[in-house]
Amino acid sequence: MCEVTRTSFEKLFPLIEKTIKQADFVAIDSEFTGLYVRDNDKPSLFDTSEERYKKMRNSVTRLTLCQIGISAFVKNKTDSVYEAHTFNFPLCSMAFGPIDPGFTWQASALEFLSRFSFDFNKCVYEGVSFLNDEQERQLCQSMESGALFSGVERQFDESFIQSLCSVVAQWYVSSKEGETYTLHKTQADAKLWCDYVIHSEIRRRFPLVWTVNDTFKNIAVEKVTAERRTELEERNKVDQEQEQEKLKQSMLGFTRVFRVLREYQKILVGHNMMMDLMFMYDKFFRPLPPKYATFKRDLHTVFPRIYDTKQMSFSMKKMLEDITGVFSTNLVQLHRILNSDKVVNSVLYTPSVSHATGLERYKDNDAPHEAGFDAYLCGFAFLRMCHLLHFRNTTKNSMKHAPFRLYLESLAPQVNKVNMIRAMLNHIQLDGRDPPCLRPQQLYVRCRKRGQKLNSHQLAERLSVCGTVDIRLLSSSTALVVAGNFTCARAIMAKFNGHRVLSVSKYRYWRHSGVAKTVMWCGFLLSSGVCVWTVLSLFKDGD
DSSP, X not given: OEEOOTTTHHHHHHHHHHHHHHOSEEEEEEEESOSOSSGGGSOOTTOXXXXXXXXXXXXXXXXXXXXXXXXXEEEOSSSSEEEEEEEEEEBOOOOBTTBOOOOOOOHHHHHHHHHTTOOHHHHHHHOBOBOOHHHXXXXXXXXXXXXXXXXXXXXXXXXXXXXXXXXXXXXXXXXXXXXXXXXXXXXXXXXXXXXXXXXXXXXXXXTTEEEEEOTTSOEEEEEOOHHHHHHHHHHHHHHHHHHHHHHHHHHHBHHHHHHHHHHTTOOEEESSOHHHHHHHIIIIIOOOOSOHHHHHHHHHHHOSOEEEXXXXXXXXXXXXXXXXXXXXXXHHHHHHHHTSHHHHHHSTTOOEEEEOTTOOGGGTOOOTTOHHHHHHHHHHHHXXXXXXXXTTTOOGGGOOOOOHHHHHXXXXXXXXXXXXXXXXXXXXXXXXXXXXXXXXXXXXXXXXXXXXXXXXXXXXHHHGGGSOEEEEXXXXXXXXEEESSHHHHHHHHHHTTTOSSEEEEEOOHHHHOHHHHHHHHHHHHHHHHHHHHHHHHHHHHHO
């Protein structure tokens, strides 16, 4: 693993770009400042895919990423060894000009990350910046219009700028043409310097000076004539454009890595990655659209092939249980299962994974919930599952080293399926229509005696002994219940069969819905009225 910070990003970016270009696939993982902002946005088994998307959008737009990891897997051309190139990026958006994003920290997220020794200081002081397309447009527009120097739109320490200009002013009064003064950068105030702003501000305030960076990256201020100033300004137009581009690239930060992934249309792999994908879309691409269908369409355009290892593991549950006797969708445990001797020996030519030279931190050190480490585990699990799926119906005599493209042919049923936790659907389909709901039929609970009232928390306690449930009160004495699986639903029906306090039955819309009953009664009354009117009309005509 290689830690990529704000200081080292420019130096390492060419290596990251080269590695991504060579990779067969790239695994990703990220850490967020929270999972949801409001209680109403908690996941529920009642959620349709559209409802879940709206809930998650409410949270993702208010939260942010604090770390992201990528692990690019490159196959050795001569054997079945894959090299993992893993990079871990602490992230922190930067404020500049009109760009000053606000975000929320959820207390439980802070506590969770703290338990795994997350370095919050590194995130704040050395976090790599990022912008989405809309923020980049605002930044470019602000630089082109000169709004950065109005003193209104820039988010910069004005007192620091004023102190520099005051020093220059004192020198300027007694200086002569051709004389130079150097503004020295000290380690203490290094983070306050933005060369582009300081150069522009001093030149704007003092018409007869010119500024350049000296060999020590300090700023040299020279007093010049009006003619010389005009000449230097003409020469500087190209340099100024370069400085603006340099500033923009610095602000884009990790977005440049995202654009490399997008440019080369790399296969993207994640574990339970719906939230990762939504964060990547919102922070590095565009603000999340209101419509779920638009999000799916755009994401599929950016990354045509996405694989979710959690969803893949569900589809391989029986196979893994048959081989190892255990099953888990937890990423660390899934990695342990797939790296076991039982799995390695069950199928010949199982691909091995080595860490790239210089990126070997995870070789002997586990770092759970560090984004780079989890990205590596995810990529490893994906590769091993690819091999198992490809040879699942093959005799040992017919097995041989398989190129990655053949793995992809075997993975066709798994592409673009993204796992959904605690929702009506087990997964969504990014490149087409979502699958039908496979959850058990909803249950209808009512109090048997008049005057009794249901308490959702107490009801949840009673029912949860049978398994995962979600409850929605319909009235003071009735409720809808969704069970997490059919075993749970059957257990509830059996447990409360003939219960003296609660009646539990399968939910029937036309029987239990108040809206449906109202519609039926209105229809009955309307049809009855029509019948009466028709009969009366016949009698009247007979007279």
